[in-house]
Amino acid sequence: MKLLVRNGRLVTDSGTFNADILCRDGRIVAIRDGFPPLSGCETVDASGMLVFPGFVDPHVHVYLPAAGTFATDDHITASRAALLGGTTSFIEFVIPARDQSPGDALRIWSDKARDAICDYSFHMAVTRFDKQIASELDRVVEKGITSLKVHLAYHDELALPDAELYELLEYAAQRNLTTIAHCENAEVIELRRKRLHNSGKRAMRWHYESRPPLVERDGTHHFLCLAALTGARAYVAHLSCRQALDVAMEFRRQGYPVFVETLIQFLLLDRSYTELPPEEAVKYVMSPPLRNPEDRHALWTALSTGSIDTVGTDHAPFNLHGQKDRALNDFTRVPNGLPGIQDRIRLLYTHGVCPYRISLNRMVEIAAAAPAKIFGLYPRKGSLQIGSDADLVIFDPAVEETISASRHAMKVDYSPYEGWKVKGRISMVILRGRIAVREGQVLLSPGYGHFIPRPAPSLREPQSPGGPRGSDPS
Secondary structure (H helix, E strand, O other), X not given: OEEEEEEEEEEOOOOEEEEEEEEEOOXXXXXXXXXXXXXXXXXXXXXXXXXXXXXXXXXXXXXXXXXXXXXXXXXXXXXXXXXXXXXXXXXXXXXOOOOOOHHHHHHHHXXXXXXXXXXXXXXXXXXXXXXXXXXXXXXXXXXXXXXXXXXXXXXXXXXXXXXXXXXXXXXXXXXXXXXXXEOOOHHHHHHHHHHHHHOOOOOOOHHHHHOOHHHHHHHHHHHHHHHHHHOOEEEEOOOOOHHHHHHHHHHHHOOOOEEEEEEHHHHHOOHHHHXXXXXXXXXXXXXXXXXXXXXXXXXXXXXXXXXXXXXXXXXXXXXXXXXXXXXXXXXXXXXXXXXXXXXXXXXXXXXXXXXXXOOXXXXXXXXXXXXXXXXXXXXXXXXXXXXXXXXXXXXXXXXXXXXXXXXXXXXOOOOOOOOOEXXXXXXXXXXXXXXXXXXXXXXXXXXXXXXXXXXXXXXXXXXXOOOOOXXXXX
């Protein structure tokens, strides 16, 4: 099957230029200006459009048990929303319970993900670590899952004791795996939450005080100290504040392999949203919490200078009605998280590129190329080059739209950005050479998505950008 995209302006992480792209059998096979007519080839005219590589979201939750309930999306709705928003691949977290093995958890997540329409991979969370878990993780790594997640939060459910965390980081360093961390301080948060709750301070605005910036700073420093001692490759997830950013940059200046992610909501929202009336404020409870306006400004500056590597969504949709609103008067019982997988790219373009905070090329870097490079997907994903998967996003910069829950594809009953104007429209999305989205309609069927195995950086063999085709990792 051949597909030719003509007359577009191609935007990569390193340059912008006019060219046509020829796709065949799911990959990019030629890039040049001015292809002649080709027989037996579907042609797409991208005149006046920007052509991006398919975007990669490095931080997604689809199947997510939390606070006695479950996130509302399934893999059909989440992947449909991803494609409509220009994301052609995402990496989801597999989170075993403490009494569950990584292999058993992976089988559950893999079975649910078989219906995905876009491509996907997994990070594996580690909620306890011993010799048996290490042996099981070896088998997980063999399946192409080469990033691990640890929590320095959620004391009773997910947090690892320091001795286990240290040994896990040693394990990861020996195999050159990337360790992702939720950086806070589980015991301090638990104590502060209980004290606030017992003193009657239960409104949504007190969520911030239960885990203030100094707690995130402390967790970031603690994680990076242990990573430095063990030689582990460290990725600080969903960094929200200037204090934690300063710590991460100090370790980077010392030469340690540290990557930093922030979230689209931390760039656009602040803690004032949790001071709204309860039925509004409850929408915005997440961990780490929304911060102060000065933190937003610091994050934008860090994005523009290259200090922050990636922007994800931490997509975690819970309905307002029937889930979040069950705890309107008690922040400690609210399921944490915001939906966002459909809106990330247009929000980045509107609030980053249009006001000249970042360039188009930088947007491609933080939302496509860098996530792909850090997590072993590049150059198969996040790239416009010969041999890469033919994942393209054709973007019309002349259109203005309004975000509304009434029109989004995410299976959640509100949008944190309800009524926000955004510039640009995802006019077409191409996934592995097939048109996935045309003018707001998803054309591919559930199950089209592939699991993408990812080798660890030190284990990568020279190969074409297309890489091996993934099979079910379960």
